[in-house]
Structures are given as structure tokens and as C-alpha cells.
Amino acid sequence: MNAPDKPPLSSEQLIQLGFIQARSRLVDVAAFLDRVQRADSGSGGSRSALEDERVAAILAAMRLALDGQPERARRILESFSDLSTDPVAHADGKAARGIPNKP
Amino acid sequence: MFIDPHVHMVSRTTDDYARMAVAGCIAVTEPAFWAGYDRSSPQGFVDYFRQLTESEPLRAAAYGIRHHAWICLNPKEAEDHAFAKDVMALIPDFLKCPTVLGIGEIGLNRNSRTELAVFEEHLELAAKFDTLVLVHTPHLEDKHKGTKLILDAIRNQGSLKPGRVLIDHVEEHTVRCVLDAGFWAGMTLYPDTKCTAERAVDIMETHGTERLWINSAGDWGHSDPLAVPKAGVTMRARGHGPDAVRRITLENPRTFLSQSPRFSDQPLRPTAPDAIR
Ligand SMILES: [Zn+2]
Numbered sequence: 001m002n003a004p005d006k007p008p009l010s011s012e013q014l015i016q017l018g019f020i021q022a023r024s025r026l027v028d029v030a031a032f033l034d035r036v037q038r039a040d041s042g043s044g045g046s047r048s049a050l051e052d053e054r055v056a057a058i059l060a061a062m063r064l065a066l067d068g069q070p071e072r073a074r075r076i077l078e079s080f081s082d083l084s085t086d087p088v089a090h091a092d093g094k095a096a097r098g099i100p101n102k103p
Numbered sequence: 104m105f106i107d108p109h110v111h112m113v114s115r116t117t118d119d120y121a122r123m124a125v126a127g128c129i130a131v132t133e134p135a136f137w138a139g140y141d142r143s144s145p146q147g148f149v150d151y152f153r154q155l156t157e158s159e160p161l162r163a164a165a166y167g168i169r170h171h172a173w174i175c176l177n178p179k180e181a182e183d184h185a186f187a188k189d190v191m192a193l194i195p196d197f198l199k200c201p202t203v204l205g206i207g208e209i210g211l212n213r214n215s216r217t218e219l220a221v222f223e224e225h226l227e228l229a230a231k232f233d234t235l236v237l238v239h240t241p242h243l244e245d246k247h248k249g250t251k252l253i254l255d256a257i258r259n260q261g262s263l264k265p266g267r268v269l270i271d272h273v274e275e276h277t278v279r280c281v282l283d284a285g286f287w288a289g290m291t292l293y294p295d296t297k298c299t300a301e302r303a304v305d306i307m308e309t310h311g312t313e314r315l316w317i318n319s320a321g322d323w324g325h326s327d328p329l330a331v332p333k334a335g336v337t338m339r340a341r342g343h344g345p346d347a348v349r350r351i352t353l354e355n356p357r358t359f360l361s362q363s364p365r366f367s368d369q370p371l372r373p374t375a376p377d378a379i380r
Contacts, residue, residue: 007308017341073274074276077274078247081247082214082248083247084248087215088213089216090182090215091182091212091215095242096243096244
């Protein structure tokens with residue numbers, strides 16, 4: 001298998017294979033957003049949880065998935081990436097958090 | 104038959120060895136990594152390196168699995184440079200062990216200056232002792248930047264051949280630059296982070312399978328030591344034949360690892376009572 005330009009299965013076969021899982025994962029994302037928003041309502045805060053930078057990063061990534069262009073996975077991963085180029089002065093804890101810190 | 108070229112068996116039970124053997128595992132390679140806590144002294148690393156080079160080969164052999172190790176100070180414990188130097192001074196002795204393939208898994212965690220300096224010092228050790236190198240790339244938002252810093256550091260080192268270095272944990276946004284620079288690339292099959300089996304098959308279809316391997320990176324976290332054979336099943340479901348599965352799960356790791364004369368995946372007679380039940 002050396003970079004064939006087409007996968008062995010037809011698009012119909014791939015949909016058959018992956019649709020139920022993709023459907024389920026999408027409902028999971030929607031339920032996550034509902035859950036966060038539900039916990040937010042009535043809390044009296046002025047800022048919506050949907051503006052949390054991690055949640056906002058997911059909403060922005062979903063827009064990439066809808067733009068009709070190829071390489072959605074690569075582009076979404078890049079949207080979640082620190083695109084700066086210099087090493088940082090000190091490690092900021094051991095664990096990454098999933099989106100870059102604001103500059 | 105398959106090889107899991109990156110799995111932390113010190114964190115797994117003997118039942119996992121038994122299950123891997125039943126699924127067809129004939130060899131594993133185990134990089135040195137973070138234990139989930141920081142060791143309080145360099146002596147803690149001596150004990151760990153002895154576990155990797157003395158205890159694990161025996162545990163694995165009982166199930167007919169060849170065990171090999173990679174030695175280093177992992178990047179999560181590399182932020183204290185003086186401590187790191189003390190640990191690195193221990194490495195040359197362990198590189199002489201008959202099942203040690205090289206330096207690994209070195210790399211970056213949070214892309215700090217000290218991590219990068221310690222990474223570069225490990226590269227010098229690998230060059231001096233002419234060993235293979237297994238490189239960990241950072242997690243999540245740090246992976247893209249860390250992979251580029253790592254590739255630059257190896258190029259700047261100057262004498263390490265890209266074909267003797269494997270850059271692990273690649274994903275869709277890092278695989279191309281690794282392969283284009285002539286390095287080997289590893290895909291880690293994790294349930295939540297890194298790659299799912301479905302995405303690993305997408306990457307194979309898009310970028311080909313030359314200089315590419317898959318591993319479970321099974322450890323004390325959420326991971327699956329049967330991830331490699333399960334990905335083989337996913338490949339079959341996606342229309343790839345047994346030859347393609349064999350290439351990615353057996354022949355590719357064998358090709359890379361056999362650059363060390365210490366690597367072997369020759370059949371080994373299992374001796375554990377429950378392996379022959
Ligand atoms: Zn690892």
C-alpha cells in the first residue's frame with residue numbers, strides 16, 4: 001500500500017462502515033455542549049460557558065468540518081495547536097490542556 | 104503474528120503478556136518513560152533500567168515474547184537540568200545490555216528550553232554510541248510545534264541518519280513532515296488521544312506504509328495492549344489484504360528494529376504454565 005489515491009472501499013461501503021459511529025460521536029459532542037450550557041443557565045454569570053476558550057475552540061473546529069474542503073482532521077488538529085515556533089522558557093506543568101494558551 | 108514496538112510492559116499485568124501471546128505477539132520493545140510520578144533520585148532510574156533490562160525480558164520470555172528496551176531520561180522529568188545530567192551519566196552502562204536497542208523515548212513534553220537541551224544531549228549520546236533512536240512527540244496542542252523543534256534538533260545534530268530514528272505518536276498534522284524528512288514515523292493507537300485505528304488506516308491510505316509502524320504504547324493510563332492486532336482487523340474491514348496488515352504490524356517494525364543487531368523476533372518457546380494450558 002503506497003499512497004494509493006483512492007481507498008479500497010467505495011464511499012457507499014465506507015458510509016455503511018462508519019455512519020453509526022460518526023452519528024454517535026456527533027450526538028456526544030452535541031450533548032457535551034448542552035450539558036455545559038445547562039449548568040450555565042441560571043448561574044447569573046454574565047459570560048456564557050459557550051465562550052469558554054476550550055468550548056469556543058470546539059465550535060470553531062466544527063465550522064472547519066462543515067467547509068467542504070478536504071483534510072478536515074489535519075486542519076482541526078492544527079486549529080487546536082500552538083503554532084508558535086520558539087521553545088518556552090519553562091515547562092508550564094507536565095500536562096497539555098488541548099488548546100494553546102493565549103499569547 | 105505481530106510486533107508491538109512501543110509498549111510499557113512494566114505497567115501491565117502478566118495476564119496482558121498472556122493475552123498478547125495468544126493474539127500472536129512475538130516481540131515487543133519498551134522505551135523508558137515517566138512512571139506517573141517523579142523519581143526522587145538518579146538511583147531510582149538505576150532500579151527502573153534494571154527492571155527494563157533484567158526483569159521484563161524474563162516475564163515476556165515466559166510467554167514466548169522477545170523483549171527489548173530503550174534507555175533514557177524521559178522528557179517529563181527533564182526540567183531539572185542538573186538532575187537530568189546525573190541520570191544521563193548512567194545511560195552508557197545500560198546501553199551495553201544485550202536487549203537494549205538504543206536511546207528512547209526521548210523528545211519533548213511542553214517544548215521548554217531545558218527539555219530541548221536534554222533532548223540534544225541524548226542525541227549526542229545516540230551518535231556517540233551509534234544506536235537507534237526512538238522519539239516521543241508532545242501531546243495535544245504541543246505536538247505540532249514540538250515535532251518541528253525535534254526534527255530541527257536532529258538535523259542540527261548532523262551525524263544521526265534519519266533512517267535510524269523513529270518519530271513516534273504522529274497524527275494527521277505531523278506525519279507528512281516526518282516522512283518527507285526521511286525519518287520513520289510511529290502511530291500510537293489510543294482510545295481518546297493520539298490515533299484511533301480508523302484514523303491510523305486513513306493515514307496509511309493517504310501517506311502509504313513505507314517507514315510507518317503502529318503501536319499500542321500501552322502503559323498505566325487508558326490504553327490497550329491488543330491495539331495492534333485490533334488495528335489489523337480494522338484494516339481488513341477497510342478492504343486491505345493480509346499482506347498489507349502483515350507489512351504494517353510485523354515487517355515494518357522488523358525492518359527498522361533489525362538495524363540493531365540486538366533485535367530478534369525469532370520464535371521463543373513459552374515456558375509459563377498458563378501459556379500452554
Ligand atoms: Zn511511550
